Structure formats: structure tokens, C-alpha cells
Amino acid sequence: MIEGKPSRTALMTAVQRAHHYQTAPEPKVLRDSLAMALTGLEDSEAVQGYIDTLVQTFASFSDLETATLFMNRVDGAVCMRSRVVEEELPAARERGLKQLVILGAGLDSTAYRCTDLTEGLEVFEVDHPSTQAWKREQLKKANISVPDNLTFVPFDFENQTLAQALEAGGVRADKVTFFSWLGVHMYLTDEAVKSTFSVMGAYPKGSEMVMDYISPSYVTVAGLVENSVEQLQEVVSKMGEPLKSKYYESELEEMLKTAGFSTVNFLSARWLIDNYLGGKKDAFDMPDEATSILTAVI
Numbered sequence: 271m272i273e274g275k276p277s278r279t280a281l282m283t284a285v286q287r288a289h290h291y292q293t294a295p296e297p298k299v300l301r302d303s304l305a306m307a308l309t310g311l312e313d314s315e316a317v318q319g320y321i322d323t324l325v326q327t328f329a330s331f332s333d334l335e336t337a338t339l340f341m342n343r344v345d346g347a348v349c350m351r352s353r354v355v356e357e358e359l360p361a362a363r364e365r366g367l368k369q370l371v372i373l374g375a376g377l378d379s380t381a382y383r384c385t386d387l388t389e390g391l392e393v394f395e396v397d398h399p400s401t402q403a404w405k406r407e408q409l410k411k412a413n414i415s416v417p418d419n420l421t422f423v424p425f426d427f428e429n430q431t432l433a434q435a436l437e438a439g440g441v442r443a444d445k446v447t448f449f450s451w452l453g454v455h456m457y458l459t460d461e462a463v464k465s466t467f468s469v470m471g472a473y474p475k476g477s478e479m480v481m482d483y484i485s486p487s488y489v490t491v492a493g494l495v496e497n498s499v500e501q502l503q504e505v506v507s508k509m510g511e512p513l514k515s516k517y518y519e520s521e522l523e524e525m526l527k528t529a530g531f532s533t534v535n536f537l538s539a540r541w542l543i544d545n546y547l548g549g550k551k552d553a554f555d556m557p558d559e560a561t562s563i564l565t566a567v568i
Contacts, residue, residue, distance in 0.1 A: 276401040280376030283355055284309045285320045286345045287352070287379075292317060294553040299546070300349035300356075307412035308405060309378040321345075346554040348453070350542055351482040351563050355380060355450045357546065358480055358565055359387045365476035368445040371396060371436070373466070374454035377405055381420045388419065394441050396423040396432075422489045427462075432469050441471065449479040456513045463515050464525060471530025477568045479531070484562070486516045522564065531566040 288305035290298065291313050311317055321341065359370070362568035370388055372378055375395035381388060395402070402422050409416060423439030425432065441447070449470050455463050472481050516526075523534045539556035542563075543549060 276377060276404045277398070279400055279453065279457070280374075281309060282324070283348045284377035285317055286348045288317045288348075289321050290345050291554070292350045294349075295500075297547050297550060297553060298349075299346055299554050300353045302349070302352070302379055302383065303384055304333075304412070304414060305377070308379060310404075310408055310411075314444065343556055344558060345516065347482070347562055350363060350546075350554060351452045351480070352378070352380065353451070353546060354537065354542075354563050354565065355448075355480050355511040356384055356387060358478065359384075359448060361446045362446075362476075365478075366446045367391065367448055367476070367478075369394065369441060371447055371449050373432075373449060373451045376401060377408075378450070378452070380450065380481040381398055382409070382414055385417060386545055388417070391419060392440075392442075392445075393420045394419065394423050394436075394439055395420065396425050396435060396439065399424040399426065400424050432466055436469070444474060446476045447473045448477065451479060451481040452484060455481060455517055458514055460515050464529070467525055467529035467531075471526070471568065473568060475568050479566045480563070481566075482563045483522060484513065484516045485518055512523050518563075519561065526566045531568050533567045535565045536561045537563045537565065 284305050287300060288309060288311070290300060291305060306314070306317055309317070311320065325334070325337050325341050328340055331337070333338075368391065370381075370391050370393045371427070372380065372393070372395045375397045378395070381395065388525070402424060406416075406422070409411050421440055423435060423441065425435040430438075430559050437443070447470075451470075455466075458466070470477070500513040519536050523536075526534050538558065539554065539560040540558035543551055543554055543556075543558075547554060
């Protein structure tokens with residue numbers, strides 16, 4: 271983390287959402303029209319240039335065709351995890367949802383795009399102060415208004431626990447809460463992941479969490495190299511944010527149920543394609559059995 275800058279992986283995933291919005295075929299996984307503004311990049315050419323550089327980096331581990339396929343799938347997965355949050359929110363509201371907490375919010379745009387889904391909710395973006403400062407500056411430059419129901423909650427993990435940060439930021443532990451926890455666990459230690467689950471699992475019945483995760487193994491079809499997870503790990507390590515935790519589904523389910531969640535659902539690519547994209551794989555060409563996103567309800 272560089273003072274006054276967003277985390278590099280937060281910037282990378284925002285660029286990927288912008289790239290998907292600009293180039294993916296219909297039906298798109300996610301329509302994030304604000305992503306480019308949040309990156310600070312000037313135009314679609316700059317977005318494409320950023321993506322091309324990433325592809326070339328991954329190509330150094332394999333070949334251009336494989337790297338392009340891998341990056342397309344990473345783009346799709348980054349967008350799909352946000353789409354799951356949008357799809358899950360209406361059902362959560364029916365369970366009495368009062369708060370939306372976006373943990374490790376980075377350059378997430380949900381609070382600014384999906385005001386129909388967040389109307390009447392208290393929304394909290396929790397992240398490192400440097401990332402929040404950068405984001406607020408980009409919002410200002412792009413004339414994107416901060417909703418009245420949104421609160422920025424600074425979280426200095428070196429000097430606070432998550433529970434302390436949430437309490438200080440005004441998040442109520444006695445209200446039904448939806449936690450969006452995307453692109454975060456893999457950069458935390460196992461101890462920190464379990465601690466976060468414990469905090470979320472103590473919220474009232476009906477609360478929910480959506481997260482994505484990295485498994486120690488990856489489905490290998492259609493030319494994906496077997497060590498794709500290791501390649502990703504090497505790239506983000508060079509960006510200063512190495513992967514620290516990877517879990518099999520059985521491990522995650524046990525950890526979440528121990529923390530207090532009653533139901534854990536792992537969403538396969540086939541299920542996501544059938545339910546969100548009308549069965550069309552054009553914009554989310556993943557192996558049917560692949561899973562990297564889960565929902566958990568207390």
C-alpha cells in the first residue's frame with residue numbers, strides 16, 4: 271500500500287470491470303459504467319493498454335493464447351462476484367436487511383450505481399484510509415455524488431480489530447446486515463480470515479455474506495495451464511500484495527458454520543450462467559463445474 275494511492279489489486283480489478291463494460295459481448299455479466307472513472311484512467315484506450323500489459327505479463331508464464339483466455343476468465347470472475355451481490359440483495363431485504371457493509375471496498379461502485387437496491391439501507395464502505403482518499407478524489411473529479419446513506423469507515427488493520435472499526439464507524443451489530451467481501455480473503459492470513467468470519471457470524475439471523483475465494487487447485491480445461499493459481503500469485507506478489515490464503519470448499523464450509531453461518535452455497539459457473547445470463551457463455555466462458563463465489567446466510 272502506497273500512501274495516498276489505492277491498493278494495486280483494487281485498481282486492477284476496477285480496470286477489469288471497466289474493460290468488461292467496454293468490450294464484453296451481450297449479455298454482459300456486469301454493467302459497471304462508473305468503473306473507469308474510479309480508476310483515474312483517461313479513456314478506453316488507457317483501459318485496454320492496462321489489460322494488454324497484464325496479458326503480456328501472464329504470457330511470460332505460458333503463451334499469448336493461454337494468457338488471453340486466463341485474463342478473460344479473471345475479468346469475468348471479477349464482474350460476476352459483484353453481480354452476485356446485486357442479485358442477492360433483494361432477497362436479503364425480504365429478510366429484514368438494514369445494513370450493507372462492503373469490506374475491503376476498494377474501488378467498488380455498488381453504492382453509486384445500485385441506489386435502487388440500497389435505498390433505505392445504511393451503507394458502509396470499509397477500507398484502508400489511503401484507498402478511501404484516492405477513491406473520494408476520483409469521485410469528485412468525475413462528479414459522482416456520494417449517496418446520503420453511505421458512510422466511509424477507515425480500517426487500520428495494524429491498530430484496530432475489525433469489530434472495533436465497525437463499531438467506531440457506526441455499524442450496528444444488532445441489525446440484519448449484508449456483507450460484501452470481494453477480492454480480500456486471499457491477501458489475509460488464515461488467522462485474519464477466521465477472525466473476520468467470527469465477526470460477521472455474530473450478526474443477527476438473516477444476515478448474509480457474499481465472498482469470492484481462491485482454491486489451492488483450479489479446474490483445467492480448454493488450455494488453462496495447471497499452475498494458473500501460482501502464476502496469479504507471482505503477479506500479485508510483484509505488485510506488493512501476495513496471496514496468503516487458499517481454501518477448498520469443504521474447509522470454507524466448516525469455517526463458516528463454526529463462525530455461526532447456517533447455510534453455505536457454492537455457486538458453480540453453470541448455475542451462474544443459467545440463472546444470470548440466460549444460459550449464454552459469451553461473456554463468462556468458464557468451465558461449468560468451476561466455483562469461486564459463495565453465499566452464506568446466518
